[in-house]
Amino acid sequence: MFRLMKTIFLVERKNLKFRSIILILILFIIGSFVYLENSQFRELEPGTAAEVVALNSALDQFRNVDATDSDVASPLYRNLISQSSHLANRTLGLLMDDQDTYIKGAIELTKVRDEVYTMDGFEDVAQFIPTYRQNQLDHALFTEIHNQEERLLVHNFNFPTYIILFLFALGYGWYLLVGIFSSDILLDETNHKSLVNGYPLSIASKLFAKLLSYFLFVFICLVLTFTIAITSAAVFYNFDLNYPVALFNGNYLAIPVWQYIGISFLYLSCLSLMAIAISILLNYCFKNLYMIIFVHFFVFFIVYLLPVLGEWMSFLPFNYFNFQTVADGSVSEMTGNTAITLTNGFLTILLSLLIIFLFIYWQFHRSQTKYSRLKDDKGGIS
Numbered sequence: 063m064f065r066l067m068k069t070i071f072l073v074e075r076k077n078l079k080f081r082s083i084i085l086i087l088i089l090f091i092i093g094s095f096v097y098l099e100n101s102q103f104r105e106l107e108p109g110t111a112a113e114v115v116a117l118n119s120a121l122d123q124f125r126n127v128d129a130t131d132s133d134v135a136s137p138l139y140r141n142l143i144s145q146s147s148h149l150a151n152r153t154l155g156l157l158m159d160d161q162d163t164y165i166k167g168a169i170e171l172t173k174v175r176d177e178v179y180t181m182d183g184f185e186d187v188a189q190f191i192p193t194y195r196q197n198q199l200d201h202a203l204f205t206e207i208h209n210q211e212e213r214l215l216v217h218n219f220n221f222p223t224y225i226i227l228f229l230f231a232l233g234y235g236w237y238l239l240v241g242i243f244s245s246d247i248l249l250d251e252t253n254h255k256s257l258v259n260g261y262p263l264s265i266a267s268k269l270f271a272k273l274l275s276y277f278l279f280v281f282i283c284l285v286l287t288f289t290i291a292i293t294s295a296a297v298f299y300n301f302d303l304n305y306p307v308a309l310f311n312g313n314y315l316a317i318p319v320w321q322y323i324g325i326s327f328l329y330l331s332c333l334s335l336m337a338i339a340i341s342i343l344l345n346y347c348f349k350n351l352y353m354i355i356f357v358h359f360f361v362f363f364i365v366y367l368l369p370v371l372g373e374w375m376s377f378l379p380f381n382y383f384n385f386q387t388v389a390d391g392s393v394s395e396m397t398g399n400t401a402i403t404l405t406n407g408f409l410t411i412l413l414s415l416l417i418i419f420l421f422i423y424w425q426f427h428r429s430q431t432k433y434s435r436l437k438d439d440k441g442g443i444s
Contacts, residue, residue, distance in 0.1 A: 090231065198310075222319050377410055
């Protein structure tokens with residue numbers, strides 16, 4: 063079987079899609095550096111300024127009301143005033159370069175803001191207030207920075223922010239990239255029938271060799287992408303693996319950058335195998351490249367098109383095809399299902415892989431048995 067895998071590598075190494083995926087990943091790494099240097103991604107100053115403008119807009123909803131109106135003194139209004147005070151402390155901390163003032167103001171702001179989501183009239187100002195998910199992520203992040211006495215990162219030209227951007231973009235597109243790359247995993251055998259059929263192996267063994275060959279190539283690409291990105295970021299910025307990153311896993315917490323990198327690598331590795339397995343399944347069912355690519359896009363975006371499916375069926379694997387939206391709780395927030403977490407994502411993907419592989423093995427084993435019977439019948443007749 064390993065000789066067959068070597069043959070597959072030798073035959074496919076000049077294939078355009080193998081070169082394309084490497085080129086895409088190289089351009090992705092370069093592009094992420096360029097984007098970070100020319101954007102305000104996760105910068106505190108513009109982010110705080112935007113929150114000030116939004117909160118003032120929320121308060122304007124009350125300032126246009128007569129001061130004698132009882133709504134002016136409503137709990138919602140008092141909460142917004144309190145938010146404004148803590149937000150002012152955050153702004154002061156930035157202006158005075160006082161990290162303690164900023165962090166304390168940020169933590170108190172998230173605590174006060176946490177009360178507003180259940181207040182009467184919140185729907186009228188909801189567009190001006192960060193979502194509950196974002197507020198909880200901020201609380202987890204700033205609390206961890208305060209507890210660990212970490213240096214506050216005001217600007218974005220640093221190692222942790224680049225890693226967050228890198229995994230943000232890679233997590234969004236990885237499933238589709240691997241899915242498209244492997245979309246003709248069985249269809250292209252028609253181009254090399256003499257080579258593939260020249261090995262005295264069962265259909266299941268040939269299939270496993272093809273699966274393992276593609277996965278090894280994708281895995282190597284993933285390792286190189288992580289290695290180049292992390293090494294380059296360490297050279298360009300100050301190397302910092304302990305800065306906290308906030309995420310959602312049933313509850314909101316913050317973990318060190320190094321742990322976030324490890325989790326994302328394992329998750330994307332499992333997702334790679336999932337995309338290849340689905341490609342094999344689609345190749346068996348449709349035998350049409352364009353249909354296979356369409357289905358890959360469909361299963362990736364279906365949770366955004368029909369979030370109600372995720373609300374009632376968190377066990378379906380398509381809820382977990384986007385690492386970033388699972389890690390930051392976006393899918394859980396959108397579907398209203400707190401069971402859509404990273405831990406359940408790992409378990410669901412692994413269980414789905416087992417089911418898909420069992421189904422593929424059963425189908426191809428049945429095909430092999432049928433083929434052997436037909437061959438024996440022809441031999442008997444002759």
